[in-house]
Amino acid sequence: MSTLTALARIEAARTGSAQPLATVRHCHLGEQPLVLIPLKLSGEAAAPLAAMVGTARKDPALLVVAQPRNRDLRFGFAAELAALVLSYVESRQAGTETVPTKDGEGRQRYSDAPQVLVPNPGGITFLRLLGRSTRFRRIDGPYPVEASVPLLGRWLTWLCDRAEQPGSSVLMPMTSMLAGHWATGQSTFEDANLGALLGWLDPPEGMTGPQAALRAEDPLLCPPAGPTTDPGFDNEELAPLLAAYDRAPADQARMAATDRLRRALRRQLEPTWELMWRSIELLRALPEGAHVTGRWEGDRESFTHFAEGVPEGFPQAKRDSAVAAARRLIRLERAQDELDVQRALDDPLVMAEHRLTGEAFAGIVVAAQPDRLDTTGKTPKLRPYLQVRTSDPLRVADGDTVHNAGRKGQKALVVDVNAGTVLLELSSGMGRKRVAEPGSVPEVGDRVCFTTFAADFHRSPVLPPLEQTPWTHGGPPEAYVPGDDEAVAYPPTAADALEVWE
Amino acid sequence: MSVVEAVLADLTESAERAIVVDSPPGAGKSTLVVRAARHLTAAGHSLMIVAQTNEQVDDLIDRLAGADPGLLIGRLSAANYQASERVEAHRNVLVAQKADAFTDRPVVIATSAKWATLTEGSWPWAIVDEAYQMRSDMLLRIAGRFERALFVGDPGQLDPFSTVDVERWAGLSWDPMQSAVAVLLAHNPHLVPHRLPVSWRLPVSAARVVAEAFYPYTTFEAGTSAAERRLEFSTRGMAGAYDRALDEAARSGWAWYELPARHTIRTDAEAVQAIAALALRLLQRGAVAHSERGSSPVGADRIAIGAAHRDQVTAIRNALRGSAAEEITVDTANRLQGREYDVTLVLHPLSGRRDATAFHLESGRLCVLTSRHRHACIVVGRAGIPELLDAHPSTEPVHLNVPVKFPDGWEANQSVLAHLSRHRVAADR
Numbered sequence: 001m002s003t004l005t006a007l008a009r010i011e012a013a014r015t016g017s018a019q020p021l022a023t024v025r026h027c028h029l030g031e032q033p034l035v036l037i038p039l040k041l042s043g044e045a046a047a048p049l050a051a052m053v054g055t056a057r058k059d060p061a062l063l064v065v066a067q068p069r070n071r072d073l074r075f076g077f078a079a080e081l082a083a084l085v086l087s088y089v090e091s092r093q094a095g096t097e098t099v100p101t102k103d104g105e106g107r108q109r110y111s112d113a114p115q116v117l118v119p120n121p122g123g124i125t126f127l128r129l130l131g132r133s134t135r136f137r138r139i140d141g142p143y144p145v146e147a148s149v150p151l152l153g154r155w156l157t158w159l160c161d162r163a164e165q166p167g168s169s170v171l172m173p174m175t176s177m178l179a180g181h182w183a184t185g186q187s188t189f190e191d192a193n194l195g196a197l198l199g200w201l202d203p204p205e206g207m208t209g210p211q212a213a214l215r216a217e218d219p220l221l222c223p224p225a226g227p228t229t230d231p232g233f234d235n236e237e238l239a240p241l242l243a244a245y246d247r248a249p250a251d252q253a254r255m256a257a258t259d260r261l262r263r264a265l266r267r268q269l270e271p272t273w274e275l276m277w278r279s280i281e282l283l284r285a286l287p288e289g290a291h292v293t294g295r296w297e298g299d300r301e302s303f304t305h306f307a308e309g310v311p312e313g314f315p316q317a318k319r320d321s322a323v324a325a326a327r328r329l330i331r332l333e334r335a336q337d338e339l340d341v342q343r344a345l346d347d348p349l350v351m352a353e354h355r356l357t358g359e360a361f362a363g364i365v366v367a368a369q370p371d372r373l374d375t376t377g378k379t380p381k382l383r384p385y386l387q388v389r390t391s392d393p394l395r396v397a398d399g400d401t402v403h404n405a406g407r408k409g410q411k412a413l414v415v416d417v418n419a420g421t422v423l424l425e426l427s428s429g430m431g432r433k434r435v436a437e438p439g440s441v442p443e444v445g446d447r448v449c450f451t452t453f454a455a456d457f458h459r460s461p462v463l464p465p466l467e468q469t470p471w472t473h474g475g476p477p478e479a480y481v482p483g484d485d486e487a488v489a490y491p492p493t494a495a496d497a498l499e500v501w502e
Numbered sequence: 503m504s505v506v507e508a509v510l511a512d513l514t515e516s517a518e519r520a521i522v523v524d525s526p527p528g529a530g531k532s533t534l535v536v537r538a539a540r541h542l543t544a545a546g547h548s549l550m551i552v553a554q555t556n557e558q559v560d561d562l563i564d565r566l567a568g569a570d571p572g573l574l575i576g577r578l579s580a581a582n583y584q585a586s587e588r589v590e591a592h593r594n595v596l597v598a599q600k601a602d603a604f605t606d607r608p609v610v611i612a613t614s615a616k617w618a619t620l621t622e623g624s625w626p627w628a629i630v631d632e633a634y635q636m637r638s639d640m641l642l643r644i645a646g647r648f649e650r651a652l653f654v655g656d657p658g659q660l661d662p663f664s665t666v667d668v669e670r671w672a673g674l675s676w677d678p679m680q681s682a683v684a685v686l687l688a689h690n691p692h693l694v695p696h697r698l699p700v701s702w703r704l705p706v707s708a709a710r711v712v713a714e715a716f717y718p719y720t721t722f723e724a725g726t727s728a729a730e731r732r733l734e735f736s737t738r739g740m741a742g743a744y745d746r747a748l749d750e751a752a753r754s755g756w757a758w759y760e761l762p763a764r765h766t767i768r769t770d771a772e773a774v775q776a777i778a779a780l781a782l783r784l785l786q787r788g789a790v791a792h793s794e795r796g797s798s799p800v801g802a803d804r805i806a807i808g809a810a811h812r813d814q815v816t817a818i819r820n821a822l823r824g825s826a827a828e829e830i831t832v833d834t835a836n837r838l839q840g841r842e843y844d845v846t847l848v849l850h851p852l853s854g855r856r857d858a859t860a861f862h863l864e865s866g867r868l869c870v871l872t873s874r875h876r877h878a879c880i881v882v883g884r885a886g887i888p889e890l891l892d893a894h895p896s897t898e899p900v901h902l903n904v905p906v907k908f909p910d911g912w913e914a915n916q917s918v919l920a921h922l923s924r925h926r927v928a929a930d931r
Contacts, residue, residue: 003767164668322676326639329678332666357813395816462621463643470645471519473638473676474689 002353005183013185016208018200022181023349025286028169028296033115034088035060035276037269038126040227041068042234046129048077049229049238052269053084057277064265066245066258075145078134082152089114089155093307113170113296113303116159117280119194119225119272120175124163126227127171131156135315150315157316158306165332167295167339170303174279181286186213195222198275201282225272237264289346295339322473323466330461341455345405351449358395360405361422362449363388370441373434374425382434384441386412386424388448396422396452403454404429407440412450424450506534509696510541513627513652520686522633522653522695526722527712527873528703528842531654535562535631536569538652542627543573543608549627550648551611554635558840559613560586562631566609567592576604578612618643626650630682632840637662638685639678653683658716658873659839660866673903684905700725703842703876707755715917716869718909726794731755733800733845733877736788744776744783747927751845751878752789758922761929763886766854769817770884773854776929777807777847777882778821784845785826791844791877800877802829804844808871809834810851810862818849835870846875850883852915858894863911868918881922888919 001009008019032055041047047068054060061084065077095111118124135153137145163171179191184200190213191197199212207215216222219230229238241261248254320328344351344360354360367387374383396402396414402424404410410429414422431437442448469476505523512521525531535551542549551566553559559577567575577589577597585597596603601623604610610625614636628648630636634655664679671677675688687693701709702725709724733752739745743759751757759780761772789800798804807830809815818832831843848871851862861867872879896912 003769006767164666164670166666319674320671322642322678325671325674325676326642326678329639329664329666329668329671332668333664336665358816393820459619461643462619464646468646470642472645472682472686472689473642 003356004349004353008183009185012183012200012209016185016210017203018182018184018209020181021183021349022286022343022347024289024347025283026180026289026292026343026346027172027177027283028115028288028292028299029280029283030112030115032091033117033280034085035117035273035280036085036123036127037119037225037272037276038123038130038227039229039265039269040126041065042229042231044068046126046133048074048081048130050265050269051077051081052266052273053081055088057273060270060273062262062266062269064258064262066254066261067242071143075134075137075149078130078149078152079146082146082148085116085152085155086148089307092303109304110300110307113300114155114159115169116171117177117276118171118173119276120192121173122227124160124171124173127156128160131160132318151310154310154313154315158302161316162299162302166336167342168299168302168335169292169296170299174276177283178279181283184213185209193217194225194272194275194279198279202278222271223268225275226269229268233264233268289343291342291346295342321466321477322469323463327461327463334458338455341451341453344451344453351405351451354451354453355392355449358393359453360449360451361388361390361392361394361396362447363390363392363422365442365444365446365448366421368442368444370436370443380434382430382436384426384430384436385415386426386442386448388422388424388450389420390422391420394420394422400452402450402452404442405449405451406442410440411454422450505696505698506530506537509534509652510538512696513538513541514545518693519650520653520690520693521651522683522687522693523655523698524657524695524720525654525698526658526701526717526720527656527869528701528876529698529722530700530702531631531656531698532562532565534698535629535654536566538629538654539566539609540570540573542629547627548608548625549610549629550617550625551609551629551631552614552617552636552644553611553631554614556583556613558632559611560589561840563592563595563611564588566611567595573609574607576601576607576610578604578610578616580616614640614644617647620644620647623647624649628652630654632656633683634659634681635662635839636682637664637678638676638680638682641682641685642676642678653686655683656839657683657720658712658866658869660836660864660870669899669901672901675903697722699723702726704873705731705755705875705877708873708875708879711756711918711921712869712873715914715921716865716873716909730794731877732792734790734792736790737786739787743927743930744780745787747780747880748784748787748789750925750927751880754925755878756922756925757878757880758926759880759882759929760926761853761882761884762931763884764854765856766884768811769813770854771817773849773882773884774814774817774821777818777849778825778827780880780882781805781807781822781830781847782825782827784847789845793876800844802827803831805846806831806833806838806841806843806874807847807849808832808838808874809849810867814849835867838874839870841874842876843874844877846871846879848872848879848881850881850887852887852890853883855890858890858912860896860898860911863894863896863915865909865911865914868911868915872918888916891915891919 008021012019034055037052039049041049048065049068051063052060063077063080065073067073092112092114093110096108097111098106099109100106131153134149135157137150139147159171162168175192175194175197178197182201184191195216196213199216200209203209203212219232224230245257248257344354365386366389369385372383372385373380394417398414400414402412407429412424412426415425416423430440467476509523553562571594575595577595579597581599589595625648628651630651630653632655633653634657662681676685697720699722701722704724706724706728713721739749747757747759791798791800807818812834815832815834822828851867852858
């Protein structure tokens, strides 16, 4: 935990209300996110029990599996969920924009992308398992499922894969979003409870943060946000209701039992549904960070690319090959580096953390030679001098390169550091002429901020092709031949339709 | 036949594509690399050498070029690399950015990151230094460049790390987050690593402690006797706790300078101040190190201060600024890997913390910090770390197919603390 975060937490504990950790929103929040609250049957890895889904606060859809141990019903649930999710995905494909390409023809990119919000990281884990259990299913043969079910699996897998990428906004857990923007006076473990977290952020009238958080720990007043259910509810309500469904002698009785189950599950889900929308309101009130649009563009790019491959493609592989794993890890790490830099540039409060550790400094320009030329080389080069006075703890030393946070691509060399003043020699970001472009060199009296870090340009990594996987990594994988119990192509064929359970 | 001879014999006689050599701290890893390189070139092979940082590459060049001034060495580097003095001093070293420049040179050496940018070219042999520090995805990127390879490294040091926290590859034999050697051995299970059995760096007082805590099943011994290593001061100490800690370190090779228990932020001002004062006092008292290499004063260049986090390093550097101790190396465990000093001062990774995370419990971190010294190691920290450890047993998830790693960081920490408690000097109130 950084010093400023620790301070914010102490302050929150002292005052009884949450403290901001950010001044802008660092994630995209679309006009119409799909809120999805999954519940699973306890004791099972990924047996869906219920879900509350929708894009409008007033109009949640409630999906229920009357007997989660019955696999037909489970995949019936998957088909219902698929209808909602797939139509939402389709609605994001309404508009496109043209992206210029090298050949001048341009290509199309969707101007929107799906955005699914779940209460907590457990929700993502559950969706990943649900995606894994549905994307290889057959639509004909011995245990057929509806055509939309494997398709749902592929989309859920795309969402969960994409969610691993730092800075992506297509699938996000609400607790992490909130905890990234506000500090509470409780532990990070307690912050994982959406109700308790929101109690600190937005306590009901007349309550302090700690009181509201304590109230949220009562599962009767504030049922867990899933995917795990409250054990008390499991024993006292759910078990008798499932037993009643199993015992029901006829369709009518079974429908009545299902209705009772739906009412009970609605009571479990509705409080969380409200919490999700209140959280969205809180996040919407923050202005969006400057780099968020760019990161969302990456999400839309990935969405377009994946959507194009859906009709003819295969379900995603069960595991990454050695080459694919290495490529993905490098991509994730670069995204993380980029996110860290962009968050600091977008948000003075995040930058303050870096200023405290000496990785950045901010100050006032007290002297400047904007037209200074370096004449030591063959041709004179524009190298303006800036003297910056700062009260930040300084870690830079002579010869370091620093980057102007206020002007992308502007680098400077540290010439001298002396008791709170830094002499800088600007070396780029001023145009190509011998006189700087107007406005490109900070003037005396300007407030500037320089960082020791910057978003580096990375060339794409050189990796061997799959068929040249080296001997150190097991050699090239054998060509994939679908087993008797596996389907690979979409749409799956009837030839070998058996269930895959791993 | 010694282990080194066996390794050299394997290089020319064995049919294996890979040879792995495990080396505990200071067991002559660099010497082995130099000998292996000369052995291979003498047999007429050309080879590539892979190290992990520019610093390590330059160190290796210095040793290799010095050992064999007739050997032509190519140093492949990035465009912004500036040759260090110790590289420029050798006339048999050529620095270039493209491998084409080295067609006549039997040895080409570069960092793994630089090797990974090559798309063609192949060498019959590679020597991979600090192979346990290299990540498996890096090996994947460079493995196409060589036919056979010698992997040398210290399994007890820090594992390679990643800035992202993803579990999707856990249990895969080619998990890109694993070290290069772990993945190599997983795919070539018949390979049996050689082990260098003697540490020439660590004194007797440290070899046993480090071996027990961090190498429980692959123990090693000190190459020197207790009588050969001695640390003494030119001036007598005064009554203060700093001097008592220094005297304890000189006498026994270890000192645990204990501050009163307290929860602090990472850059604990009192601990930083204590470590800076101890370093300065060590210089002021004119320490002299007597060893098998003769006697020499312990100057600022023979002392290092290690910490877990970069901000702690910055704070300590700031505390030393302007004093006689300013020239002392202060760095994180990652950067101190592979380095050697006479005396080290360590800010204990768990000092003042409220919790013990996997990062702070990692055995490699403490192992690096407590195994850099030839004479003495002084650890500074707050009281209450054993209680903190007891309150935070490791809770890392266990994954199928992932081999259990020894030693366990929690246990290694306890083992070192148990030893340090016998050399405790409490801070003055």
